[in-house]
Amino acid sequence: MMLDAGMESAIDAGAAIAPHDAVPSATGAATLHGTLLAQLRDYVVEGNLAPGARVPERLLCERFGISRTPLREALKVLASEGLIDLLPNRGARVRQLGHDEMVALFDVMGGLEALAGRLACEKITEEAYAEIERLHHAMYASYLRRDLHGYFAANQGIHDRIVAAADNAPLAATYANFAGRLRRVRYAANLDKDRDRWGEAMREHEEILDALRRRAGPELSDILFRHLRNKRRAAATQESAAAGA
Amino acid sequence: MMLDAGMESAIDAGAAIAPHDAVPSATGAATLHGTLLAQLRDYVVEGNLAPGARVPERLLCERFGISRTPLREALKVLASEGLIDLLPNRGARVRQLGHDEMVALFDVMGGLEALAGRLACEKITEEAYAEIERLHHAMYASYLRRDLHGYFAANQGIHDRIVAAADNAPLAATYANFAGRLRRVRYAANLDKDRDRWGEAMREHEEILDALRRRAGPELSDILFRHLRNKRRAAATQESAAAGA
DNA sequence: GACCAAAAATTTGCATTCATTTTTGGATGA
DNA sequence: TCATCCAAAAATGAATGCAAATTTTTGGTC
Structure with a gap:
């Protein structure tokens, strides 16, 4: 589905968050979730995590200074964007391109x-x-x-x-x-x-x-x-x- | 710090969940989040909520019998898919197509x-x-x-x-x-x-x-x-x- | 030294709780 | 009658808590 990732709604609706359609770095982020999503997306896209590497919630929470709830929300979105994979009970991993x-x-x-x-x-x-x-x-x-x-x-x-x-x-x-x-x-x-x-x-x-x-x-x-x-x-x-x- | 990926063998890629690439209704859902996401997506796509209508968290939690946490995660994903808009502090709304x-x-x-x-x-x-x-x-x-x-x-x-x-x-x-x-x-x-x-x-x-x-x-x-x-x-x-x- | 089983520790998933913001309802006044 | 203002109620955003699952460590055996 994709499923794809977004910015148009942010543009259309003004403040709406639509990560899938939004240009990642252009997503206006009035909310913590929005800010965090953009940051985390950049963090992954920039290659700060090795492909296939585990994405540790705890460490990222400390790095971004937030609790797990918004982080996990962002991870779900990044998964829907195809940047990471979510393995049930086993955390997120940076998607590796075969x-x-x-x-x-x-x-x-x-x-x-x-x-x-x-x-x-x-x-x-x-x-x-x-x-x-x-x-x-x-x-x-x-x-x-x-x-x-x-x-x-x-x-x-x-x-x-x-x-x-x-x-x-x-x-x-x-x-x-x-x-x-x-x-x-x-x-x-x-x-x-x-x-x-x-x-x-x-x-x-x-x-x-x-x-x-x-x-x-x-x-x-x-x-x-x-x-x-x-x-x-x-x-x-x-x-x-x-x-x- | 760079997180290493090479310590353990690559996880079986076949078992990886890749919501973005999966056809929505075909998304295997071993997790509550996955199941809920598919259900909620269908619920919205099927037109159970009027375009522009508020998406009430409380009601949906009761309807699906879950707490707000997984529901809110799913809403973030649906927003990234462009199906709903999230307005900061003002909840989710079914996206209306102009x-x-x-x-x-x-x-x-x-x-x-x-x-x-x-x-x-x-x-x-x-x-x-x-x-x-x-x-x-x-x-x-x-x-x-x-x-x-x-x-x-x-x-x-x-x-x-x-x-x-x-x-x-x-x-x-x-x-x-x-x-x-x-x-x-x-x-x-x-x-x-x-x-x-x-x-x-x-x-x-x-x-x-x-x-x-x-x-x-x-x-x-x-x-x-x-x-x-x-x-x-x-x-x-x-x-x-x-x-x- | 390699291999395997069990316990400890960590991590994940979800529910619950708390702080803010928004919305609602009505009282007040023009 | 209508608009404005204010307090109560509800909803949202995020943090914390807890049970279940996983990963790591430990201890023993061959």
Whole structure:
């Protein structure tokens, strides 16, 4: 069900907590539960706990200075977001991404980006497009400089802005959820070791920008899905390389 | 401090509870929390509480025979799923779908079905395809008979099987979540009052089956998105008609 | 030294309790 | 009649308590 994780209700209802749909770090938190949820989510997403590691209630209560009740509520929500697993009578564990699940998550990301691209073509303003174009050129400059950090920042900025341009709160929330789940893997997708992929990604981004400029929704949708598929392939390759090393 | 994960062997991943990825009604519930969550979700989705109505903790505790602690945990999760809103110090309310949000949710459904169709073309077995074909013909028979109930059942069966054929747990979970949020609206989309839409939908399903038979992923993806767009339009039309009535 | 069973200690799940906030009801006054 | 204000009642948010389950430690045996 998912089941997915949230911010749109927080936006719609003002103060409502909707972790599933809310962009994690953007969740306004007037309540302890809301604050704690955001903190704990960041704590997990940032990788402070090793994958598969037990999530000890007691320690986290001390760390955040709260009692077990709100913590346990937050853990239930994080489980519904897919960040942790709850084992009956055996506590919570940081979810560990196996190969199959990683592949599945990348495909959903691809579907969400494809959707975002299509919607963005319908709704994007000229200003928002110009900003994406600017980021694209900045990204290209970083690519030429082999500036991985700058490249990543611009790259993520582009994808985020496409999602934002789609102007669809539930989509943005779901996207944020999946991005959080894949965050660790995505950072691991180190282009530095795969120059071919880097060039390929850059060419794909040329196509993305072109389709977006023409407001070619279905076309952009398809390009974005294939773009994510290739990103998935690169990540999987890296994964197996890491396993072999 | 970094918590170590490597001390003991990995817990059997098969036994892990992953509410987010599990289809709501299929969530195995060995725990009270799990059981209650599924029950409460059904209770809300089934429409036992009026949209916008307060969700009284006390009454629900009595109804389910539990204390407030597990109930409140479940409410937090339902909020993260977008089914209810939590207003700080003012309790939970059944989320009310405004027009804009309904439109947004339909678009996400379209994107998810588009993704499911594309993946299904890659993975579907001949048996699963044959079953969808069978359902398609049953749906057509219902259409000719003007059997709305049978038509809906077959229709939903087809869409569900396409999602299942995609063989992607996070996708299935997310799809189930959005379907739950839109459930009330979807039932409201009464084709009986809109014969033109009914015929149009039937023709679209012919295209869907054809693309699936040819395993034409990108094409099926596009058809499914447009199919949902038309369904969205029909629902919106009905909505405004109901408002005017 | 490895292996296994039993007891201690920790941890989890849920109920209960307490402090705050909100809501309700009515009295007061214009 | 209506609006405003205030106190009582109810509801919410969080902490604490307790029984059951699990994990760890201990002690003994082979």
